[in-house]
Amino acid sequence: MAELTPMMQQYRAVKEQNPDCLLFFRLGDFYEMFEDDARVASRELDLTLTTRDHAKGKSAEEKTPMCGVPYHSSESYIARLVAKGYKVAICEQMEDPALAKGLVKRDVIRIVTPGSVTESSMLTESQNNYYACLFTEDGVCGLAFCDVSTGAFHVTQTSGEDWAESACNELGSFLPAEALLGGEATESEPVNAVLRQRLGACVNRGTDAQFDLARCAAALTRSSARRNRWSRCPAPSARRAHCWRR
Numbered sequence: 210m211a212e213l214t215p216m217m218q219q220y221r222a223v224k225e226q227n228p229d230c231l232l233f234f235r236l237g238d239f240y241e242m243f244e245d246d247a248r249v250a251s252r253e254l255d256l257t258l259t260t261r262d263h264a265k266g267k268s269a270e271e272k273t274p275m276c277g278v279p280y281h282s283s284e285s286y287i288a289r290l291v292a293k294g295y296k297v298a299i300c301e302q303m304e305d306p307a308l309a310k311g312l313v314k315r316d317v318i319r320i321v322t323p324g325s326v327t328e329s330s331m332l333t334e335s336q337n338n339y340y341a342c343l344f345t346e347d348g349v350c351g352l353a354f355c356d357v358s359t360g361a362f363h364v365t366q367t368s369g370e371d372w373a374e375s376a377c378n379e380l381g382s383f384l385p386a387e388a389l390l391g392g393e394a395t396e397s398e399p400v401n402a403v404l405r406q407r408l409g410a411c412v413n414r415g416t417d418a419q420f421d422l423a424r425c426a427a428a429l430t431r432s433s434a435r436r437n438r439w440s441r442c443p444a445p446s447a448r449r450a451h452c453w454r455r
Contacts, residue, residue, distance in 0.1 A: 215312050230298035239277040247274040288331040294411045296322045323411045324387025327358045341385035345393035350376050354383045373399045391415040
């Protein structure tokens with residue numbers, strides 16, 4: 210296997226840190242995508258696949274695929290990908306290429322996800338764009354829904370043997386664009402089916418730290434003095450679902 214160029218080594222290092230995102234990698238006046246990201250972007254955005262690899266003796270399948278979009282019009286392309294449920298990591302040049310010594314420093318400055326967009330060009334004016342969070346433990350499911358573009362926020366809980374069915378009904382009411390799952394909700398087939406198949410939502414698995422009850426309670430205690438929302442989250446599962454956004 211041929212040795213990677215410094216630029217491709219940099220690209221892969223950034224990609225490894227953002228494996229679940231399509232990486233928009235700034236090169237001059239374009240955001241470029243490579244390898245599997247290029248294949249996905251080419252398919253979803255109707256872009257032509259090209260390659261920087263012009264080594265002789267390599268077949269088309271062996272060459273590294275790439276495609277790109279102009280940085281000044283990237284928002285429309287990002288909007289299309291987000292609308293299809295993808296997450297996009299924007300990797301920007303952190304220094305002037307004309308003044309850089311050696312490889313230009315680059316870093317991810319933003320990750321755009323279906324539930325976190327605030328730009329009006331990426332939103333439908335007539336409907337909310339909710340990010341949902343579900344945490345279930347011992348048959349009690351806490352649900353939180355937040356529209357970061359408007360500040361709208363709702364929290365509730367379900368319990369009992371039919372908690373998943375009740376949770377799915379709530380999901381059907383709020384129609385979240387993205388969801389973070391924790392506890393038993395992570396492996397719930399009905400919940401995942403509704404989110405992925407019926408709603409086409411972007412689904413993320415939360416870490417244990419994100420749903421740690423003591424950490425969540427501390428976050429809510431700090432914020433309750435300002436917003437007085439503690440009373441709206443009486444149960445541990447609801448408190449855990451509520452605090453994911455802190």
